[in-house]
Amino acid sequence: MKQKLSRSLFLIPALALLSIFVVYPVVNTLYLSFLSPEGKFVFLSNYADLLTRREIINPRGFARGFAFGALPHNLLWTLIHLPLTVFFGLLLAVILRHVKGGVIIKSVIFLGMVTPMIIGGVLLRFIFDGRAGIVPVVLSIFNVAPRTLTAHPDTALIALILGSVWIWAGFSMVLYSAGLETIPKELYEAAQIDGATPRHIFFKITIPMLKPITTVVVTMTLLWNLRIFDIVYAATMGGPGGATNVLALQMFFYAFRRLEFNSAAVVATILMLLAMVAATPMIRSAWRESR
């Protein structure tokens, strides 16, 4: 009994830090999202109000073209960015594994990851610029008139999403590269003797063996897609006409431009709930492993 007590004493510092810096802000944000600007408890009516606002969901945008609103933008971001990142990361990891100088190429690709995202955003702005950028130049080969892609509502979001694939692919590539090293050589040899072609080996051995890595990559990418802020902030500030607006940026606008802290708290809570859903598979697999 005494031992149990002294053991739990050691937990107190960590628990205290967690309570102050995690639990309290979360609970407080949640509480704030239930209050009206005047401080009255209105429960979910803030949510009902917010989800009908044009900057969050814009039903008319779906018929007319961008902007769709921050929430659909985040979803679209995920829908395009997630599969491309997983695909390119795996592809690069597999291809560069046996290439001479692959390590150097991988390091260069990984640079996108270590660059601060705010700089990534500035870079994207340059890359897509009509006069200075490389992408319009390349497109002009295919007879596409050069224009600043981030400045037009119909191309701005897609440009940023594809640009963010370039920034983020290094992450999944590095994870997959490490994952590939952990697959024992004998498995490939056993499969070879069993009669597997390279295609069989890739789909029946490599991909299933990388499943834990894929879980991590998918979860981390999902979370990144939900949190996306700095790239958009630096590249377009959500424009033109809200065409690249995302939830985190909108939260920032609510809190520090319009000073609507309750609305910001609502967006924060929605983001938190989405993030919890996204993180479930990883938490579950970590749980399984620890048991």
Next chain:
Amino acid sequence: MAEVLLKGVTKKFGNFVAVDKLDLTINDGEFTVLVGPSGCGKTTTLRMIAGLEEITSGDIYIGDRLVNDIPPKDRDIAMVFQNYALYPHMDVYNNMAFGLKLRKTPKQEINRRVKEAAELLGITEKLKSKPRQLSGGQRQRVALGRAIVREPKVFLFDEPLSNLDAKLRVAMRAELQELHQKLKTTSIYVTHDQVEAMTLGQRVAVMNKAVLHQYDPPQQLYDYPIDQFVAGFIGSPAMNFFNARLTSESGILYVENRGFKLALPDRNQRIEYDSEDVVLGIRPEDLHGPVDSDDNDVIAVRVKVVEPLGDEIQIYADCSGQELVASLNPRQQIRVGDTIKLRVAMDYMHLFDPHSGRTIR
């Protein structure tokens, strides 16, 4: 089933010669063991037969077919790996069925073969388990099962028992033997453990430093080693070696050094050898005693260490400056520090050329 034939097979890694001009014939249905210290080229040889390693020069035949350029999957072989190499994401059934599925074997046939193999190996209840839920011995059985269901012409084993604990290893050794008696498939087994080699192999190929030294049935290796390396490698504890000279006295040949003078047995009285320096080899189990005698087959030794093993005692002793091990009858008192006399079973002694290491007959 098929014969496996290696003709002048050589493997080089850069400048390093891993296997040097190896000639080896493994008869149809035979269980051959490749044995040798680590780095001797035995595993490389096995991997070349499997097709996992390219041959630098020479030819390998499986059956009547030259397989030099045939990929592993078309060689009709199955291999059991040291660390089992089971697919961790598949259950036992699918691990065993994987190769058959890839070969488009009909489903019923796969089912039948997997069930049969599982029964043979006693893992029927484990068919739905994942490899990580199994013990080492069970994993090894699954690896065996994966090889069996393929019904290949040749089984290749790469140190399959070395990851098991001692007791299980002995049990699995017996099972492997039994399995071979049932299936009668040509088998090539690589190990560094000479006990495994002796017990499993119908013929054993002893390799060292990329070269094949001797390829014979186990008893032949033990009784008639072709050179000093094989003599020292086969047998546990290892054979004792003494530098000595051949001398002749009143028509009888002796082998002697500072510590002993032993008369050669009749069969060795006429040997063809043109030097007088020899290495005398005596197995620990060919020393008996202690005796109270000064016959010309007795040596005196000073006991340094006594290891009682129950069924025998091993003594480590000093014989005029040279180390000696003897396995003696346990029902006697021998104390450290004693000087005792041991009778050498001279009929079973071996003489080697100290320069070439070849056995002198």
